[in-house]
Each structure stands twice: as structure tokens, then as C-alpha cells.
Amino acid sequence: MSTRKLSLKDKYRILTRDLEWEYSYRDYREIFKQEAFEGIKITDWSKWEDPFRLTMDAYWKYQAEKEKKLYAIFDAFAQNNGQQNVTDARYVNAIKLFLTGVSPLEYQAYNGFAHVGRQFGGVGARVACQMQSLDELRHVQTQIHAMSHYNKFFDGFQDFTHMHDRVWYLSVPKSFFDDARSAGPFEFMVAIGFSFEYVLTNLLFVPFMSGAAYNGDMATVTFGFSAQSDEARHMTLGLEIIKFLLEQHPDNVPVVQRWINKWLWRGTRVLTLVAMMMDYMLPNKVMSWKESFEVYFEEAASALFKDLARYGIEMPRYAETAILEKEHVSHQAWSIFYNYTHAAAFHTWMPDDKEMDWLSEKYPDTFDKYYRARFEHWRELERAGERYYNPTLPMLCQTCQIPMGFTEMDNPTLTAYRQSVYQGERYNFCSDGCKDIFDHEPEKYVQAWLPVHQIFQGNCGGPDIEDVLGDYYRINLGVDNMDFHGSPDEARWNAWHNLQPAEDKLKQAS
Amino acid sequence: MTYQVTVEPTGDLVEVEEGQTILDACLRQGVWLPFACGHGTCGTCKVQVLEGDADVGDASPFALMDMERDEGKLLACCARPECDLVIEADIDVDPDFLGYPIEDFQATVASIEDLSPTIKGIRFELDHPIQFQAGQYINLHLPGVDGARAFSIANKPSENGIVELHVRRVPEGAGTGYIHEQLREGDTLPMSGPYGQFFVRKSAPEDLIFIAGGSGLSSPQSMVLDLLEQGDVRKITLLQGARNLSELYNRELFEQLAEEHQNFSYVPALDAPLEEDHWQGFSGYVHEAAISHFGGQFAGHKAYLCGPPPMIDAAITALMQGRLFERDIYMERFLTAADGAEGTVKSALFKKI
Numbered sequence: 030m031s032t033r034k035l036s037l038k039d040k041y042r043i044l045t046r047d048l049e050w051e052y053s054y055r056d057y058r059e060i061f062k063q064e065a066f067e068g069i070k071i072t073d074w075s076k077w078e079d080p081f082r083l084t085m086d087a088y089w090k091y092q093a094e095k096e097k098k099l100y101a102i103f104d105a106f107a108q109n110n111g112q113q114n115v116t117d118a119r120y121v122n123a124i125k126l127f128l129t130g131v132s133p134l135e136y137q138a139y140n141g142f143a144h145v146g147r148q149f150g151g152v153g154a155r156v157a158c159q160m161q162s163l164d165e166l167r168h169v170q171t172q173i174h175a176m177s178h179y180n181k182f183f184d185g186f187q188d189f190t191h192m193h194d195r196v197w198y199l200s201v202p203k204s205f206f207d208d209a210r211s212a213g214p215f216e217f218m219v220a221i222g223f224s225f226e227y228v229l230t231n232l233l234f235v236p237f238m239s240g241a242a243y244n245g246d247m248a249t250v251t252f253g254f255s256a257q258s259d260e261a262r263h264m265t266l267g268l269e270i271i272k273f274l275l276e277q278h279p280d281n282v283p284v285v286q287r288w289i290n291k292w293l294w295r296g297t298r299v300l301t302l303v304a305m306m307m308d309y310m311l312p313n314k315v316m317s318w319k320e321s322f323e324v325y326f327e328e329a330a331s332a333l334f335k336d337l338a339r340y341g342i343e344m345p346r347y348a349e350t351a352i353l354e355k356e357h358v359s360h361q362a363w364s365i366f367y368n369y370t371h372a373a374a375f376h377t378w379m380p381d382d383k384e385m386d387w388l389s390e391k392y393p394d395t396f397d398k399y400y401r402a403r404f405e406h407w408r409e410l411e412r413a414g415e416r417y418y419n420p421t422l423p424m425l426c427q428t429c430q431i432p433m434g435f436t437e438m439d440n441p442t443l444t445a446y447r448q449s450v451y452q453g454e455r456y457n458f459c460s461d462g463c464k465d466i467f468d469h470e471p472e473k474y475v476q477a478w479l480p481v482h483q484i485f486q487g488n489c490g491g492p493d494i495e496d497v498l499g500d501y502y503r504i505n506l507g508v509d510n511m512d513f514h515g516s517p518d519e520a521r522w523n524a525w526h527n528l529q530p531a532e533d534k535l536k537q538a539s
Numbered sequence: 540m541t542y543q544v545t546v547e548p549t550g551d552l553v554e555v556e557e558g559q560t561i562l563d564a565c566l567r568q569g570v571w572l573p574f575a576c577g578h579g580t581c582g583t584c585k586v587q588v589l590e591g592d593a594d595v596g597d598a599s600p601f602a603l604m605d606m607e608r609d610e611g612k613l614l615a616c617c618a619r620p621e622c623d624l625v626i627e628a629d630i631d632v633d634p635d636f637l638g639y640p641i642e643d644f645q646a647t648v649a650s651i652e653d654l655s656p657t658i659k660g661i662r663f664e665l666d667h668p669i670q671f672q673a674g675q676y677i678n679l680h681l682p683g684v685d686g687a688r689a690f691s692i693a694n695k696p697s698e699n700g701i702v703e704l705h706v707r708r709v710p711e712g713a714g715t716g717y718i719h720e721q722l723r724e725g726d727t728l729p730m731s732g733p734y735g736q737f738f739v740r741k742s743a744p745e746d747l748i749f750i751a752g753g754s755g756l757s758s759p760q761s762m763v764l765d766l767l768e769q770g771d772v773r774k775i776t777l778l779q780g781a782r783n784l785s786e787l788y789n790r791e792l793f794e795q796l797a798e799e800h801q802n803f804s805y806v807p808a809l810d811a812p813l814e815e816d817h818w819q820g821f822s823g824y825v826h827e828a829a830i831s832h833f834g835g836q837f838a839g840h841k842a843y844l845c846g847p848p849p850m851i852d853a854a855i856t857a858l859m860q861g862r863l864f865e866r867d868i869y870m871e872r873f874l875t876a877a878d879g880a881e882g883t884v885k886s887a888l889f890k891k892i
């Protein structure tokens with residue numbers, strides 16, 4: 030036998046856990062102030078099992094290699110005018126939504142993991158969170174770089190960070206992460222590490238990445254693969270935190286259960302944006318939202334919760350509603366965005382006949398029954414030159430901040446509407462899930478920055494909608510917003526490909 | 540032509556025959572590597588090549604991505620060396636694993652005994668002594684039966700000239716059917732072993748719980764006999780489950796041991812006792828007997844479970860509800876060809892459960 034080298038396990042231990050020191054002159058509780066206030070009981074951090082064994086030296090080497098490949102492909106994409114080879118210009122709106130709605134979440138994740146990476150008394154958990162934090166920073170950077178190419182040729186990409194902080198629909202993902210980051214460190218880990226990165230991540234990334242693959246967007250596909258190669262680590266961290274909390278103390282079980290209920294519901298609400306993207310924004314469809322929900326949520330979650338049942342954890346409280354909603358949410362969300370496209374930084378459109386038929390086929394129980402007639406009506410209006418835009422401002426759910434457009438599942442024609450009164454004020458919710466979340470911590474959610482309220486209160490640039498959209502949101506009016514048909518994006522695309530404008534086609538058709 | 544493979548971080552040397560996989564050679568020469576599917580689909584056996592070249596074989600592109608191939612990663616279960624190699628494996632050297640080499644034996648049937656209406660006890664004499672850890676199993680090759688069949692060794696390791704097996708007849712099972720109907724004293728069969736990671740973590744200070752169902756008494760019997768022979772002083776509890784009294788075998792052996800060793804307790808449980816059994820002991824499933832015996836509190840133990848998959852499953856749930864978790868639970872599932880057929884989606888929450 031040759032001389033013994035360190036095993037990966039020992040190497041990881043020496044380069045991570047061994048960096049810990051004894052706290053000799055400060056009290057532990059003073060150093061890790063946030064560890065106890067959530068009601069979580071930790072009895073023994075040494076029981077933390079490192080979810081992965083990637084040491085820093087290997088990490089830099091590995092990630093640098095990934096970057097090299099990734100940027101080589103970005104360069105090739107740019108040199109080959111890859112933007113001209115996507116299926117059609119409507120597709121680009123899906124990645125506008127990604128850049129404004131999702132990439133900033135990568136940045137929030139970077140912030141959040143850096144923060145909790147300081148808060149845990151266990152060094153193993155601290156190091157794992159810090160590593161994930163670095164990954165997330167890499168994700169946001171590579172995404173911005175990938176999209177910057179599209180910014181040269183399409184509208185709506187230019188002010189994504191500014192928009193993320195202000196625009197009404199972007200407050201949905203933003204407030205989701207703000208909620209998690211302003212919670213305690215363990216709740217953050219259950220919210221983001223477990224619920225988002227483990228349970229829901231496939232529902233977020235697979236649709237965007239396979240959507241990109243099906244629509245000729247190699248830049249997005251490649252950053253997707255590159256990010257996904259980090260995700261196995263994020264998922265194992267999410268699982269470890271759950272196991273660790275549940276094993277540390279029986280009193281943790283009900284706390285964790287409540288967080289799982291809350292965050293899986295909050296997560297599915299955010300994923301509404303992905304649902305409509307899949308069903309409506311991809312010129313080449315991958316699969317329906319309903320199908321991907323069945324594979325990535327129903328199947329995967331039932332296996333997971335079967336295992337979690339051994340710890341006394343039950344299926345998340347609102348899973349049943351979420352499952353019923355898979356038939357509806359994409360259509361309802363697209364309706365909302367179609368109504369308010371004048372206030373959005375991307376374009377919408379009504380599906381053409383072929384797309385309507387695809388929706389009927391994928392949603393045999395709901396599309397024709399509840400949505401087709403409405404969509405055909407809107408299409409008629411558009412053909413008559415009266416494209417419908419909703420001139421009012423919608424009421425938002427106090428918790429998820431989505432306009433109140435979801436319906437009751439036992440009567441899909443009735444808008445779901447819940448209320449709570451707190452300190453004499455009335456608050457409105459889209460669902461039982463959102464109401465229960467509020468009721469448990471009203472003092473937190475009364476502080477929500479609701480875009481519509483803020484407009485009415487005069488905090489968003491002025492009284493006129495143009496003030497809000499133009500100056501405050503920085504939407505280029507008449508360029509970034511409004512229907513795809515007649516947009517500068519469409520005109521440019523048609524010029525590249527010598528195509529007839531859709532408007533003319535419509536006129537010929539009618 | 541053979542190639543020499545050095546396995547880091549332990550530095551073990553393994554001789555790999557032309558055409559042999561790295562995993563097969565390692566296992567046969569007592570170097571344990573993590574593996575699961577054994578045919579390139581799960582990625583569990585991934586290793587890093589530090590020096591040399593190998594043919595990656597039939598590795599699935601999902602289990603071994605292009606990028607990993609570029610980095611010199613291999614799946615040991617399907618890779619074949621093309622020259623001498625140095626590889627690095629993700630091995631936690633379990634201080635209690637002795638890593639006895641896997642060998643081939645000629646095993647001659649010395650006796651066949653009816654332990655119960657469905658279980659036969661077979662004693663084989665070996666052509667040369669076997670080194671194994673109590674709890675491990677062998678593979679048996681039976682005439683006219685495709686592939687090997689796994690059975691756990693029931694005798695203690697100090698009896699190294701023999702192998703005792705407890706074989707339950709599986710309905711419509713080819714191999715167990717042969718053993719029950721055609722196997723005769725004096726027959727000689729090819730056997731290989733020892734295999735498996737089911738053994739007593741002797742360095743762990745905790746008291747031990749053994750839960751056995753049906754012919755799953757085999758491994759725990761070997762483990763308990765071994766511990767007692769070595770004068771282990773920790774508390775040892777053996778819970779044995781059977782349907783009824785006629786299926787409960789070797790009871791006298793363990794009652795005797797419980798009398799002789801005050802650190803050893805024996806709890807038999809019958810889940811469907813017959814009236815003529817006049818059963819005074821615990822009635823119910825063996826995991827229920829464990830809950831009742833330990834007052835539902837298992838923390839601070841190491842538990843070893845052996846037997847049919849549904850029994851293991853129920854026992855794990857009982858233990859976890861009594862706050863004993865994966866790191867303290869070891870198990871050998873008596874899988875049959877029927878068990879793999881379900882193909883259910885598995886979450887990644889647990890490693891071995």
C-alpha cells in the first residue's frame with residue numbers, strides 16, 4: 030500500500046468544519062442571535078451531515094471550467110446571430126419574464142444564503158450555505174450575460190433590476206423572496222433550500238430550459254445546464270436541513286410542517302407565472318403546465334411526503350387545491366396579463382387557432398368549457414381594431430400580491446375571495462392558503478408593499494398611469510408594452526425574415 | 540493481461556483482468572466501493588481517474604455526464620482499464636468493515652433440516668475456509684436456475700469451515716423451490732462471498748436491537764452468536780417475528796442464550812398465532828413488539844433489521860417515530876425478483892432506507 034491520502038470526507042472536514050474555533054470570550058447565543066427565536070430547538074450540531082463534499086479548491090476549478098464552456102457558447106451564439114434563429118419573436122417574451130422575474134431571485138438567493146451562512150451555530154451548515162450563495166451569484170451573472178445579447182435586439186430587457194423592484198407583477202416573485210429573507214434563518218432554509226430548491230425547482234427551471242431548447246435558444250439552454258449542474262448540491266442541502274430539523278427535536282415537527290404548508294403554497298402561487306409561460310408564451314410547446322405539474326409535483330411530492338411521513342410530516346395543507354388548480358391557473362394568469370399588457374414590460378397575444386386546439390387537447394376538461402369563448406371574443410375585438418385593455422387597476426392579494434383573478438375550484442366561474450380584519454383594517458386574499466399565511470403573522474404582511482395600493486397612494490410617480498408606467502416603472506411606452514401584434518419587436522423580426530406583419534395577415538383572414 | 544488499479548484514498552491495490560470491470564475486481568479483492576445498480580445507470584459508483592486511461596463502457600449519459608467524462612470520471616461498475624490506473628473513490632472507510640475478499644467456494648450439503656413448514660436450514664461444508672463478518676451473505680448458484688441467489692450466513696464467523704443458511708420457500712420461486720425440493724445431502728454447489736454491508740458496528744458504543752422477520756433470523760443469529768461469543772457486554776435485544784408457533788424456529792436456542800447471558804434479551808412475536816399454539820408471548824407484528832418492549836423510545840440504540848421488505852419498512856417507521864434515525868439503523872432487505880418489479884418513484888430523502 031502506498032502512503033494514505035486524505036479521503037474526500039476528511040479533506041472536506043479539514044477544509045470546512047476544521048475552520049471552526051471555540052467561542053471563548055463571547056456567549057454562543059450572542060454570536061448566533063437568530064438561532065433560537067423561531068422556536069426551533071437544536072440539541073447537537075454535530076449531527077449535521079454534510080450534504081456534499083466539494084472543497085473550495087475543487088469548487089473554483091470546477092466552476093471555472095463551466096464558465097469557460099458557457100462563455101464560449103455565448104460568444105458563438107452572438108457571432109451566429111442566434112437571436113434570429115429562435116422560433117419566433119413571441120418566444121423572447123418568455124425570457125423577458127425570466128430576466129425580470131427570476132434572475133433577480135438568483136441574486137436574492139445569493140443574499141439570503143450569505144446571510145444564513147452567518148447565522149447557524151453549526152459550521153457544516155454555515156459552509157454549505159456560503160457555497161450555495163456563491164453558486165447563486167454565478168447564476169445571476171451568467172443569466173444577465175446570456176440575456177444581454179437579446180437586449181441588443183429586443184425591447185423590455187433594459188431595466189430589469191429597476192423593474193423588479195417596482196413593477197406590479199414582478200412584486201409577486203420579489204415579495205416571495207423578501208418574505209423568506211426577512212424570516213428567521215431556519216424558515217429561510219425551509220422556504221428556499223427545501224421548498225423552492227428541492228420540491229419546486231424542477232417546475233421552475235425545466236419549463237424554461239426545455240422551452241428554450243424547443244425554441245432554438247441555445248444561450249438559455251446552456252446557462253440552464255450550467256446552473257443545473259450546481260442544483261444537485263442545492264437539493265441535497267434542502268433535504269439535509271429538513272432531516273436535521275426533524276431529527277433534532279420533536280418540537281420542531283409542527284413548526285416545520287407549518288413552514289412547509291406556507292412555502293409550498295407561496296411557491297405554487299409564484300409558479301403561476303411559469304404556468305402561463307409554458308402554455309401561452311412558447312411558440313413550440315414542450316408539454317402543458319398540467320403535465321409538468323403532474324410529473325414534477327404530484328409524482329415527486331407524493332414519493333417525498335411518503336418518506337417524510339416517517340417523521341410525522343403530512344402532505345402540505347393546500348396541496349389538494351394546488352392540484353385542482355393545475356387545470357386553470359395558466360389560463361387565468363394569461364387572461365390577467367392580456368388585460369393589463371399596457372402595464373407590462375413584455376407583450377402578450379391571443380393564441381391562434383392551432384394553439385387554441387392544443388390547449389383544448391391538453392385541457393379537455395376546462396379549456397373549451399371555461400376559457401376558449403372568452404379568448405375568441407378578445408380575438409374578435411382585436412380583429413375589429415378594438416384590442417381589449419383593462420383600464421382599471423386590479424385588487425391584489427395581500428399575501429401573494431397576484432391580482433385577484435383565481436377562481437373557486439368547485440366553481441371555476443366564481444372569483445375566489447377571502448378577507449381578514451386586522452386592527453380594524455380589511456385585507457383581501459386570493460385563497461385560503463394566502464389568508465391563513467396572513468392570519469398567522471398579520472404584523473408581517475400588513476407591511477406588504479402592494480403596487481396597486483402604492484399607485485393609489487401616490488407613491489409611484491404621479492396620478493396618471495403614464496407617470497407610473499413611464500417614469501416610475503421605466504417601461505418604454507408603446508415599445509416594451511402592448512400586444513405583440515404591432516410591436517416594434519414584431520416589426521424587427523419580420524424585417525429580418527421578410528415576413529408579412531401579423532396585422533395584415535389578420536386583415537386578410539377576416 | 541491484467542492491469543493494476545490503485546484505489547485512493549486507501550491506496551489499496553487491485554488486479555483487474557482483461558475485460559473485467561473495476562467494481563467487480565474491487566469487490567472480489569475486498570475493496571468496497573459504493574455501488575447500487577451495477578450497470579451504469581445510477582451513478583453511485585462514480586470515481587475519479589487520477590492517472591491512466593479506461594474504457595467508460597456502457598455508462599448512461601445521465602449517470603455520467605459529458606463534462607464528467609472530460610474530467611476523467613468513470614462509473615466503476617462498467618469501466619474497464621486500458622492500462623494501470625490510479626482512481627479516487629468517495630469511500631468513507633467504515634472502521635468496522637473488515638473488507639474480507641470475495642472468493643469462490645465449492646459448497647457441499649452436509650445436512651438439510653426443516654426449521655419450519657416454509658423454512659429449511661441447510662449446512663454446507665466448504666472446500667476451504669471462509670472469512671466473513673457476521674451479517675454478510677453469500678451468492679449461491681443452483682443447477683438449472685439462471686443467475687445467483689443471495690442468502691445470509693446464519694452461523695458465526697468463527698465456524699469458518701461451514702455455511703449455514705435459512706431458506707424460506709418463495710411461492711413460484713425457481714431457486715428456493717430447487718432448494719426445498721431437489722437439493723440433497725452430498726450435493727456440491729458453487730458459492731461466492733462474503734458480500735454486503737450488513738454487519739455489527741462494533742466500535743459504536745450503543746446498545747443493540749435486532750429485529751428479524753421469518754428467515755431473516757439468519758443474519759441476526761450470526762451477529763448475536765458472534766457478539767456473545769466475544770463477550771460483548773452491551774445490552775442486546777433480539778426480536779423475532781413469525782406468523783404462528785410452527786413458523787417460530789430456533790426459539791429454544793435463544794431462550795437458552797437469554798438465560799446464560801444477562802445482557803441478552805429475546806422477544807418472540809407471533810402475528811397470527813393459532814388456537815392450538817396456546818401462545819402466551821407477544822401477539823402482533825414484530826415492530827409492534829419492539830414498540831411495546833422499548834416503550835416506543837429507541838434513541839441511543841443501534842438497530843439491525845433483517846427480513847422481508849414490508850417488515851423492514853414497518854420497523855423503520857416504528858424506530859423513527861421512537862426517534863431513532865437513519866444513521867443508527869442498518870438493514871438487510873430480503874429482496875426477491877418480485878420486489879424490483881414495482882418501479883415506484885423514490886425520493887432522495889434517505890440514502891439506505
Ligand SMILES: Cc1cc2nc3c(=O)[nH]c(=O)nc-3n(C[C@H](O)[C@H](O)[C@H](O)COP(=O)(O)OP(=O)(O)OC[C@H]3O[C@@H](n4cnc5c(N)ncnc54)[C@H](O)[C@@H]3O)c2cc1C
Pocket residue numbers: 676684688689690691692704705706707708709710711712713714715716735754755757758871872873874875876877878880
Ligand atoms: C442480501 C440478501 C440476503 C438474503 N438472505 C436470505 C436468507 O437468508 N434467507 C432467505 O430465505 N432469503 C434470503 N434472501 C431472499 C432470497 O434471495 C430470495 O428469496 C431468493 O432470491 C428467491 O429466489 P427464487 O429463485 O426462489 O425466486 P425467483 O424465481 O427469483 O422469484 C421470486 C419471486 O418473484 C417472482 N418473479 C420472478 N421474476 C419476476 C419478475 N421479473 N417480475 C415480477 N415478479 C417476478 C416469482 O414469481 C417469485 O414469487 C436474501 C435476499 C437478499 C437480497
Ligand code: FES
Pocket residue numbers: 573574575576577578579580581582583584585602614615616617
Ligand atoms: S452502480 Fe449504478 S452506475 Fe455503477
Ligand SMILES: [Fe+2]
Pocket residue numbers: 135138164165168256
Ligand atoms: Fe440558482
Ligand SMILES: [Fe+2]
Pocket residue numbers: 226260263
Ligand atoms: Fe439553486
Ligand SMILES: [Zn+2]
Pocket residue numbers: 298426427428429430431458459460463
Ligand atoms: Zn394570494
